[in-house]
Amino acid sequence: MASTDPKQGGGFFSSIATSLTNFGTAMTKSVNGILGYEGLEVVNPDGGTEDAEEEAKRGRWKHEDRDGHWKMMQNYVGSDVTSLVTLPVLIFEPMSMLQKMAELMEYSYLLDLADECEDPYMRLVYATSWFISVYYALQRTWKPFNPILGETYEMVNHGGITFIAEQVCHHPPMSAGHAENEHFIYDITSKVKTKFLGNSVDVYPLGRTRVTLKRDGVVLGLVPPPTKVNNLIFGRTWVDSPGEMILTNFTTGDKVVLYFQPCGWFGAGRYEVDGYVYNAAEEPKILMTGKWNESMSYQPCDLEGEPLPGTELKEVWRVANAPEKDRFQYTHFAHKLNSFDTAPKKLLASDSRLRPDRHALEKGDLSQASFEKSKLEERxxxxxxxxxxxxxxxxxxxxxxxxxxxxxxxxxxxVYSYNGKYTEHRAAVDDSSDGIQETNITPAEFNPWQYENFASE
Structure with a gap:
């Protein structure tokens, strides 16, 4: 897809290692260097001058485990490892991918503002800022649990939203989600494609996202940038998402094109996002700028993309304060996703909160979490x-x-589409006299299975 931003000539992967200048060189080095990690180049996003070998040895893996996993993972260089490799629970966070999908709802008030807004270009400013807001959470380097086929996640009691997600396919892993309140409808079919490169993995979002703003029936579609997880085994793991984000108003033809800057030498450009809101004639109307881990701002511009005289840069979104020194770098909202405070009455037995491996990891019991994860996968x-x-x-x-x-x-x-049955189910439960949330829910109640009485072989 051609870029409308002249700054994009550098390409997506221009700085994935501190001593490499392009993606091709990085890929060659990863493949040629898989026989050992001595001398392996490790990206330091903070631009430190620490010796690369020492930096590599500081990886998230225990020393006695690292070499074994490194040798195993060599076999997968160049492969899609979305569901190919069984990973140890020590690199997981106590959350499933379905819950991670729900994190986008934290700043849902931005979509409410978009629905209420009469200015078609400001409407896109609000909606785009909403999509950017989730990247603060996506920079966490812990891996969420892959959902079990049939697993679900429900969320209520936030911004008037009813959210439901379901794992609809196992090979390849695919999830579908639906959220709705009085202002908007959100639908997604989520699927990712990965490419393992040795000490990093590229993640390509093959999903389809649609937002319908209810007041005027405006339909928005998103194409997000790819993501790269650096230092997956060696060094300090960190995430970057260099490339274009495109949000299109299918109703009017207006669109937003934002460029996520790649992390350059000594951390230059990391987190930075810049671009424009365009009308259907592809003329810039509003410039947008900011950092995806801090805030986004906007300002009206002329046809050359320069700020209009007499206008000023205004902030549209800022990340909320997060807990300090949180074990998994969770936000306050992420903690709510694991809480039954955001659960509806008569929670589905297939809900991610009830996973025994997730529950054990949340308590810090890695041994039990590993046992429960293996048990679920075998079932x-x-x-x-x-x-x-x-x-x-x-x-x-x-x-x-x-x-x-x-x-x-x-x-x-x-594409998977929402069939409306959950809305009917939830209405029936909420209207029933015995529809009271149980208070003694235990992880043993997790049941996403198609065959109720089927015992694992």
Whole structure:
């Protein structure tokens, strides 16, 4: 996709290592250097001068585990490792990918403002800032748990939103989500494609995102930038998302094109986001600038993209204060996602909060978390064998597979659509006289399984 920003000539991967100048060199070095990590180049996002070998040895893995995992992972260089590799629980956070999808809802008031706004360009400023807001949470380097097929996550009691997500496919891993309040409808089919490069992994978002603003029926579609996780095994792990974010108003043809700067030498440009809101004739109307981990601001501009005289740069969004020295770098909202305070009455037994491995990790019991994770994964494999033996197919409960295939910059995507059944289910539960949230919920109640009485082989 061609860029409208002249600063994009450097490419996505121009600074993924402190001594490398382009992606091709980095890829060659990763592949050629997999026989050992001595001398392995490690990206330091803070631009320190520490010896690369010493930096590499400071990785998140325990020393006795690191070499074994490094040798194992060599076999996957160049591969898509989305669901190929079973990873140890010590690199996980106590949250599933479905809960991670719900983190976008933290600053949902921005979409409320977009719906209420009469200015079509400011409407896009609010909506784009909402999409950018989640990147603060995405910089966490802990890995969320892969959802079990049929797993769900529900959220209420935040901004009037009802949120439901479901794992609709296991190979390849795909999730679908739906959120709604009085101002907007949010729908997503989420799928990622990865490429493992040795000490880093590229993540390409093949998902489809749609937002409908209810007042005028405006439909918005997002194409996010790719993400790169650096120093996956050696060195201090950190995340960057260099490239374009494009938000299009399908109703009017207006759009926003923002460029996420890559982290350069000594951390230059890291977190920076710049770009414009364009009208349907591709003329710039509002410039946007900021840092995805801090705040975003906007200012009206002329046809050359220069600020209009007499206007000033105004802040539209700022990240909320986060807990200090939190073990998993969680925000206050992330903690709420694990809490039953945001759960509805009669929580579905398939909800991520009830996962025993997630619950054990949250308590700090890595041994139990690892045991429970392996147990769930084996049960999932047993379910698959049973399903295939009986000629059955898994059918999602809250989303329907469609015949629609939508293109993305990184491949085609099969689309799942919300079928409305959860709205009916939730209304029935909320109206029932016994629809009271239980207070003695335990992790043992987690049940996403298709076969209720099926024992693991």
């Amino acid at each position: 999932q494999r047993s379910e698959k064998r049973n399903r295939e033996a009986n000629g059955h197919e898994f059918t999602p409960r809250w989303f329907d597979f469609t015949n629609e295939v939508t293109p993305t910059p990184w491949g085609d995507l099969e």
